[in-house]
């Protein structure tokens with residue numbers, strides 16, 4: 612049996628997985644990105660990780676039909692080049708050719724990470740069976756991917772469509788990694804949550820002793836995924852729209868979209884990528900305050 616490879620280049624970790632013909636991930640592993648390194652070293656780590664998981668799974672490079680690389684930023688899949696990323700040192704970087712030197716698989720393909728995630732959900736995940744869907748990825752940044760008529764919507768003139776994380780939600784607001792101010796990413800990415808927690812840490816120290824009170828809600832309400840999510844849905848409204856946030860997915864018709872828009876804890880994946888955009892219950896606040904205490908605070912300090 613031959614396999615496909617998926618490699619996700621993240622701001623924090625590089626993750627790679629082997630996928631079988633039924634789109635099942637049969638083996639996976641990850642290593643830290645160490646994003647401050649030169650791009651060539653990061654690419655070398657990606658190739659080394661590919662070799663590692665091949666060895667662990669007991670197959671060779673010849674058993675791999677293709678390698679799909681998901682990268683943040685603007686990706687040109689015709690040339691295999693990362694044109695530009697905000698959060699990594701990749702500028703006009705020929706990533707496919709470089710990895711291929713160390714890991715000579717038959718075919719390579721590169722795609723923006725949120726587009727790749729949207730496609731993955733569309734063919735094998737939460738949006739399977741739908742015609743149109745929207746993926747919102749909350750991680751180091753905020754990414755967006757759009758599937759229209761069962762195709763990735765990525766054929767813009769500069770391969771930079773569906774950058775939903777860079778829609779401005781506060782004119783003149785917080786500085787974003789893209790150079791503008793007030794983008795969604797500046798409020799709802801993990802990076803933003805850590806920064807905002809750091810800024811508020813003295814004022815809200817008691818939150819982390821008491822685990823939950825009104826001030827926990829104040830911190831979390833700074834991250835506001837609901838408004839831009841709703842904007843995305845209004846632009847792309849369709850009865851089959853699926854919204855995914857991290858691993859949180861809801862599919863189907865409008866009631867499910869509304870559920871996802873509110874990012875209810877029961878559809879979250881248990882990571883720190885949580886935000887509030889509506890009135891919350893005390894139980895939810897307790898859970899979210901624990902997330903701040905256990906996941907965000909150690910990284911902010």
Ligand SMILES: [Zn+2]
Nearest residue numbers: 777787789794
């Ligand atoms: Zn931005």
